[in-house]
Amino acid sequence: MIQIRAERNGDQEAIRQINDAAFKGDNESRLVDAIRKSELFVPELSLVAETDGELIGHILFSIVHIQSGDVEIPTVALAPMAVVPEHQNKGVGSLLVEEGLKRAEDQGFKHVVVLGHPDFYPKFGFVRASTKGIEAPFPVPDEVFMAKEIKVGSLHQIIGKIVYPPAFDTVS
Numbered sequence: 001m002i003q004i005r006a007e008r009n010g011d012q013e014a015i016r017q018i019n020d021a022a023f024k025g026d027n028e029s030r031l032v033d034a035i036r037k038s039e040l041f042v043p044e045l046s047l048v049a050e051t052d053g054e055l056i057g058h059i060l061f062s063i064v065h066i067q068s069g070d071v072e073i074p075t076v077a078l079a080p081m082a083v084v085p086e087h088q089n090k091g092v093g094s095l096l097v098e099e100g101l102k103r104a105e106d107q108g109f110k111h112v113v114v115l116g117h118p119d120f121y122p123k124f125g126f127v128r129a130s131t132k133g134i135e136a137p138f139p140v141p142d143e144v145f146m147a148k149e150i151k152v153g154s155l156h157q158i159i160g161k162i163v164y165p166p167a168f169d170t171v172s
C-alpha cells in the first residue's frame with residue numbers, strides 16, 4: 001500500500017536521503033532545501049510516497065516563470081523527483097507524477113514544465129516544450145525539456161522562455 005501525501009514537518013531529512021540515494025549525490029537534495037526556503041515553494045506540491053511508515057519517493061513542483069516579452073507568466077516546474085533505488089520500476093514514480101499533476105491543477109496551475117527523461121514523461125501528457133513555444137533557459141537537447149498543459153490550450157497564446165529562480169543555481 002503506497003500513500004502519496006504532502007510533506008510534513010519532520011520529513012525533510014528523509015526527503016534528503018531519498019534524493020541522495022536516487023541521484024547518488026547531494027545536488028538535488030540541496031536544490032529541494034533551497035527551493036523550500038524560497039518564496040517559490042508550494043508546500044502542497046512537495047509530495048512523498050510512503051509505505052509502512054517509510055518514505056520511499058519524493059516529487060517537487062515549484063513556481064518558475066515564463067518570460068514572454070516584458071511579461072512574466074507563472075507556471076510550475078517539476079524538479080526534482082526521486083524514488084529510492086530498491087523501490088524503482090514499481091510504479092511509485094508514476095503515482096507521484098499523476099498525483100502531483102492533480103494537485104497542481106487544484107492549486108490553479110495551468111501548465112507545467114520538466115527537464116527530464118524523454119521516455120518517462122510523455123506518458124503523462126508531456127510534449128517537447130518547443131512545440132508549445134516554450135524555450136528552455138539554457139541549451140539542452142530538445143527532447144529533454146518538456147511541457148504539459150494541465151488546462152488544455154493554456155499554452156496556445158504563450159511564447160516565451162523559462163526563467164529558473166536562483167535556487168536552481170545550487171545544482172551544478
Ligand SMILES: CC(C)(COP(=O)(O)OP(=O)(O)OC[C@H]1O[C@@H](n2cnc3c(N)ncnc32)[C@H](O)[C@@H]1OP(=O)(O)O)[C@@H](O)C(=O)NCCC(=O)NCCS
Pocket residue numbers: 022023080081082083084087088089090091092093094095115116117118119120
Ligand atoms: C526516474 C524515477 C523517479 C522513476 O521512478 P520509478 O518509481 O522507478 O518510476 P515508475 O516505476 O513509475 O516508472 C518506471 C519507468 O521509468 C523509466 N526510467 C527510470 N529511470 C529512467 C532513466 N534514467 N531514463 C529513462 N527512463 C527511466 C523506466 O524505464 C520505466 O519506464 P516504463 O514504465 O515505460 O517501463 C526513478 O527511477 C529515479 O529516482 N531515478 C533516479 C533519479 C532520477 O533520474 N530522477 C528523475 C530526474 S528527471
